Amino acid sequence: MIELKNVSKSFTLHNQGSAVIPVMENASLSVKSGECAGLIGASGAGKSTLMRVIYGNYLAASGSVVVGGVDVAKAEPREVLALRRETLGYVSQFLRVVPRVPTLDVVAEPLLAVGTPADQARDKAASLLAQLNIPERLWSLSPTTFSGGEQQRVNIARGFAYEYPALLLDEPTASLDAQNRATVLALIEGAKARGAAIIGIFHDEAARQQVCDRFVDVSGFAPKAAA
Amino acid sequence: MKPLLQVKDVAKMYGARIGCTGVSFDLYPGEVMGIVGESGSGKSTLLNSLAGHLVPDRGEVIFDTRADGPVDTVTMSEPARRMLGRTDWAFVHQHARDGLRMSVSAGGNIGERLMAVGNRHYGAIRDHAADWLGRVEISESRIDDRPSAFSGGMQQRLQIARNLVTGPRLVFMDEPTGGLDVSVQALLLDLLRGLVREMGLSAIIVTHDLAVVRLLAGRLMVMKDGHVVETGLTDQVLDDPQHAYTQLLVSSVLQV
Numbered sequence: 001m002i003e004l005k006n007v008s009k010s011f012t013l014h015n016q017g018s019a020v021i022p023v024m025e026n027a028s029l030s031v032k033s034g035e036c037a038g039l040i041g042a043s044g045a046g047k048s049t050l051m052r053v054i055y056g057n058y059l060a061a062s063g064s065v066v067v068g069g070v071d072v073a074k075a076e077p078r079e080v081l082a083l084r085r086e087t088l089g090y091v092s093q094f095l096r097v098v099p100r101v102p103t104l105d106v107v108a109e110p111l112l113a114v115g116t117p118a119d120q121a122r123d124k125a126a127s128l129l130a131q132l133n134i135p136e137r138l139w140s141l142s143p144t145t146f147s148g149g150e151q152q153r154v155n156i157a158r159g160f161a162y163e164y165p166a167l168l169l170d171e172p173t174a175s176l177d178a179q180n181r182a183t184v185l186a187l188i189e190g191a192k193a194r195g196a197a198i199i200g201i202f203h204d205e206a207a208r209q210q211v212c213d214r215f216v217d218v219s220g221f222a223p224k225a226a227a
Numbered sequence: 228m229k230p231l232l233q234v235k236d237v238a239k240m241y242g243a244r245i246g247c248t249g250v251s252f253d254l255y256p257g258e259v260m261g262i263v264g265e266s267g268s269g270k271s272t273l274l275n276s277l278a279g280h281l282v283p284d285r286g287e288v289i290f291d292t293r294a295d296g297p298v299d300t301v302t303m304s305e306p307a308r309r310m311l312g313r314t315d316w317a318f319v320h321q322h323a324r325d326g327l328r329m330s331v332s333a334g335g336n337i338g339e340r341l342m343a344v345g346n347r348h349y350g351a352i353r354d355h356a357a358d359w360l361g362r363v364e365i366s367e368s369r370i371d372d373r374p375s376a377f378s379g380g381m382q383q384r385l386q387i388a389r390n391l392v393t394g395p396r397l398v399f400m401d402e403p404t405g406g407l408d409v410s411v412q413a414l415l416l417d418l419l420r421g422l423v424r425e426m427g428l429s430a431i432i433v434t435h436d437l438a439v440v441r442l443l444a445g446r447l448m449v450m451k452d453g454h455v456v457e458t459g460l461t462d463q464v465l466d467d468p469q470h471a472y473t474q475l476l477v478s479s480v481l482q483v
Contacts, residue, residue: 014471015478057466059459077446077460078255098420098442099413113424 001166001197002031002054007063007073008223009053023049027063027221029199033165036188036198038212041219047201050218051168054199055090056080067166085113089164091172095143095151103129103146103154104139110162121161128157131183149175160187167191169200173207185210229291231256231397231429232277237286239269239276245453246272250286252448252458256396259423259430261444261461263437263476269453270433271401277431278318278399279308290315290397313343317390321402323382327374327389333360334370336389344393359388363418380411384418391422398430404439416442437480441465449473 009024024046031037039047052058053072054065060073068087070079084090089110097106104125111121129139132153138146143154156172169188173181181204188211192198202208208215230253239246247269254260262270276283279300288300293315300308312318320326327336337356338346346352357367363384365377374382383403390398403419404412420443423430432444440447440461447464449457449472457470468474 011467012469014474052466055462056460057462059463059467059469078258080460081445096441098417100410101417 001033001068002029002199003064003066004029004054005064005066007053007060007065007221009049009058009061010223022223024053024218024221025223027053027218029216031166031197031199033195033197034192035214036192036200036212038208038215039199039201040208040215040217045219046221047218048170050221051090051170051199051201055084055088055168085110087164088166088168089159089162090168090170091156091159092170093152093174095155095158097143099144100142102140103134103143106143106154107157107161110158114162116162124161125157128161129154131187132157133180133183149177149180152176153180156184156187160191163191163194164196166197167199169198169202171201171203173202173204181207228255229297230254231258231291233287233289233297234277235287235289237273237276237283237288239272239281239283245269246281247276247450247453250455254397254429254431256429257427258446259428259432259444261440261447262431262433262450263435263440263447264450265435265476268450270450272453273450274399274401274431274433278316279312280318313340314393315396317393317395317398319386319390319398319400319403321405323374323379323386326386327382329375330373332371332373333365333377333385336374336385337392340389340393355392359392360385362422363388364414380407380415383407383411383415387415387418387422391426391428394426396429398428400430400432400434402434402436403432404436405434412439419443437465437477449476 005028007024007027010020010022013019027050039050041047049058053060054067056072063073065072067083070083072080104122107125107129108121111124112118134150134153143151152175172184176184185207188198232254234250234252237250238248250273262273264270275281277288283301289297290300291297334353334356337359338352341352341355357370360367360370365381365384374385377385404415407415416439422428434440444461447459447461448455449464451472457464457473464473465477468477
């Protein structure tokens with residue numbers, strides 16, 4: 001489902017003396033449907049960078065990043081957008097929304113984007129928000145004023161509203177209490193059971209052991225010169 | 228899928244000065260493209276050249292018309308281009324006053340575009356206008372008020388209703404949220420996103436506000452001194468800019 005071959009990535013800082021910072025070299029990785037791979041490595045080793053390369057936020061310098069048959073590194077913007085709408089979901093550490101849009105609509109949006117009728121989309125959003133213990137009185141408010149943990153749970157609800165065949169999870173269980181953490185892990189296991197390919201970053205050792213089938217150490221992708 | 232709009236090597240000069248030059252891209256149905264750049268970078272010149280408000284000195288702007296398929300709008304007859312401007316194209320100006328008739332009622336402003344495409348039944352036009360006022364969240368009781376009695380945000384929403392009532396397929400927007408209160412801006416952004424999704428619109432949005440582009444546009448074009456310096460997926464251009472100018476632009480945004 002997700003297949004990376006010889007991916008490398010460097011940043012060129014044109015406004016700081018054109019410094020070139022190589023961050024990744026020869027990264028290869030393959031994740032099948034129904035499998036969850038955990039990315040490990042110290043902070044700054046390039047876990048989130050790798051995720052952004054897969055999601056298409058970062059442009060791979062070379063190599064191929066094939067998700068569901070589309071090479072993200074070379075595809076046209078509209079192909080990447082279609083992929084993100086129909087195939088590839090991403091739960092980041094930050095919630096980015098249009099201000100003043102109610103939480104329920106924020107969560108329902110991925111479903112509306114694939115043409116789910118509005119009432120069905122809202123029902124699904126409501127059930128996810130309830131599962132993640134977001135009080136119903138908050139659903140009509142914008143999540144921009146929520147606490148960090150609440151925003152994160154809204155972000156997770158949004159990421160699981162539509163059943164993406166491939167999912168990227170950037171620390172989905174960080175800053176959650178035990179009960180919510182268990183709910184999120186159950187959602188991840190549910191997604192695996194229905195055949196989603198998942199790449200996750202988990203700092204929480206127990207969570208990692210529970211859902212990941214195997215681990216990929218990204219420090220192996222560090223450029224040789226820097227090592 | 229066929230592109231809705233094909234732009235080939237468009238250039239517009241102001242005497243010896245470059246307005247914009249060497250611009251080429253394809254826009255597909257349902258795509259929203261943002262154009263960013265500093266003042267004087269040529270983004271409005273480009274938009275006006277594409278929309279037929281300025282005549283480009285070079286290049287083709289090929290639109291996939293419903294009746295005749297792809298036609299170069301630069302060389303098409305003036306009446307045909309005007310017809311396009313009333314039906315499949317829409318233009319949302321930065322200042323609502325430029326896009327509205329200030330001495331005609333709100334309902335009349337919306338109805339005028341309907342009449343231009345052949346609607347004649349007064350009751351039906353009024354109902355249609357009332358429906359669109361509702362969609363842009365203006366109370367139906369204001370239908371007979373003139374836009375001069377509206378706030379800036381309401382005028383902008385009225386301009387959008389007037390433009391979208393005929394179900395255009397391509398919308399040009401010049402700083403649609405510029406000059407609006409941030410609270411009104413958020414409302415307008417959400418409205419535009421919903422309309423784009425429901426109607427399957429294609430749009431080209433010129434703005435200097437990177438946050439607006441991130442929320443509205445799937446792809447992005449960065450201009451400097453009349454040239455396109457970078458294009459790509461909006462997230463990618465903003466998160467991992469490749470060109471020196473784009474890096475400067477992105478790193479210059481003030482954090483709130």
